Amino acid sequence: MAAPIDISAPQLCRLIGTPDCPIVVDVRIDEDVQADPRLLPGAFRQPHHRIEDLAPRLQGRRVVVICHRGAKLSQGAAALLRLWGVAAVALDGGHLGWSDAGLPLVPLAALPPRDAEGRTLWVTRRRPKVDRIACPWLIRRFVDRRARFLFVAPEEVHAVAERFGATPFDAMPVSTEGGDWSHRGEFCTFDAMVERFGLDTPPLRQLATIVRGADTRRPDLAAESSGLLALSLGLSELFTEDLAQLDAAMVVYDALYHWARETAQAGSDKRAVA
Structure with missing residues (x-):
């Protein structure tokens, strides 16, 4: 059986807040983030064209990649990570689908600054x-x-x-x-x-x-x-x-x-x- 390349919002929501939660990477473009400056709980941002920079530290981890609608950016970024052997999937429906479902989102304005890592x-x-x-x-x-x-x-x-x-x-x-x-x-x-x-x-x-x-x-x-x-x-x-x-x-x-x-x-x- 082929490995899944997508995860649904309810499936991911069930995992968030648990020790088994995948790493969640938001690859939305700046314009989409400005339109809705919130992240899924536990997510961090990474430009889609630099997704492979993360591959070395994602080895052995499950990863969910999120873009605006769950289309080309998250599908492509997840596929690139899979080339590195990372168990990466895209969020079905993307950030928009998650938001429309009324699931929790963390305001970027509430987040403290992050260090170089x-x-x-x-x-x-x-x-x-x-x-x-x-x-x-x-x-x-x-x-x-x-x-x-x-x-x-x-x-x-x-x-x-x-x-x-x-x-x-x-x-x-x-x-x-x-x-x-x-x-x-x-x-x-x-x-x-x-x-x-x-x-x-x-x-x-x-x-x-x-x-x-x-x-x-x-x-x-x-x-x-x-x-x-x-x-x-x-x-x-x-x-x-x-x-x-x-x-x-x-x-x-x-x-x-x-x-x-x-x-x-x-x-x-x-x-x-x-």
């Missing part, structure tokens, strides 16, 4: 517990899978951000300029990221409530908040190195997201039957 750099307070682990999980699963995180002394977050070109989040005190990714009122930084990244889906809304309940010691918000808080405090004690703690905690949030997604789907199915 296309990665974002973030900085927050050391010794994370809940919000400062949940936010990196969200970023790596839905915004930039290669994002890097600096955990530093609380009083140095803003200075490190300025000196190293990093984006601060969950910093104290909150910047008076209002540009931080931080708590606002009763809502956590995770809430802010879900909203500003255009990821306001039922599973992530449910996960945001759980995170908020755990982070603000409000177990009344969600039955799962107490369990997440206990796991978070335990991981903080188990790991003395913040990056090792983040790596270990990724599976916790992966599991919660899968559970929230299946719960949301089950509820949708019940409503459809009713």
Whole structure:
């Protein structure tokens, strides 16, 4: 049987946010991006005529290529990658089909600058517990899978951000300029990221409530908040190195997201039957 050369929007949507998600490359021309300056969750831009520049680092990975309508640019770019042995397919219907289906899109204006290798750099307070682990999980699963995180002394977050070109989040005190990714009122930084990244889906809304309940010691918000808080405090004690703690905690949030997604789907199915 021939290998598939296309993937449907529902198939890709099912994979986004999971550890098994393919690498998503947007090869739309500048005019199309200007007309709709948003990306699929986790996608990054690459000119179609330079797609082969990516081939060495895409070896052994699954790749989905996206253009405006799923036609010549994504079909050709995916075919070029397959010449390099990369398992590349095009998104059926392209960016336009995804948008018309009402699926989530991340505004380019919300994305921090990337370094020469296309990665974002973030900085927050050391010794994370809940919000400062949940936010990196969200970023790596839905915004930039290669994002890097600096955990530093609380009083140095803003200075490190300025000196190293990093984006601060969950910093104290909150910047008076209002540009931080931080708590606002009763809502956590995770809430802010879900909203500003255009990821306001039922599973992530449910996960945001759980995170908020755990982070603000409000177990009344969600039955799962107490369990997440206990796991978070335990991981903080188990790991003395913040990056090792983040790596270990990724599976916790992966599991919660899968559970929230299946719960949301089950509820949708019940409503459809009713």
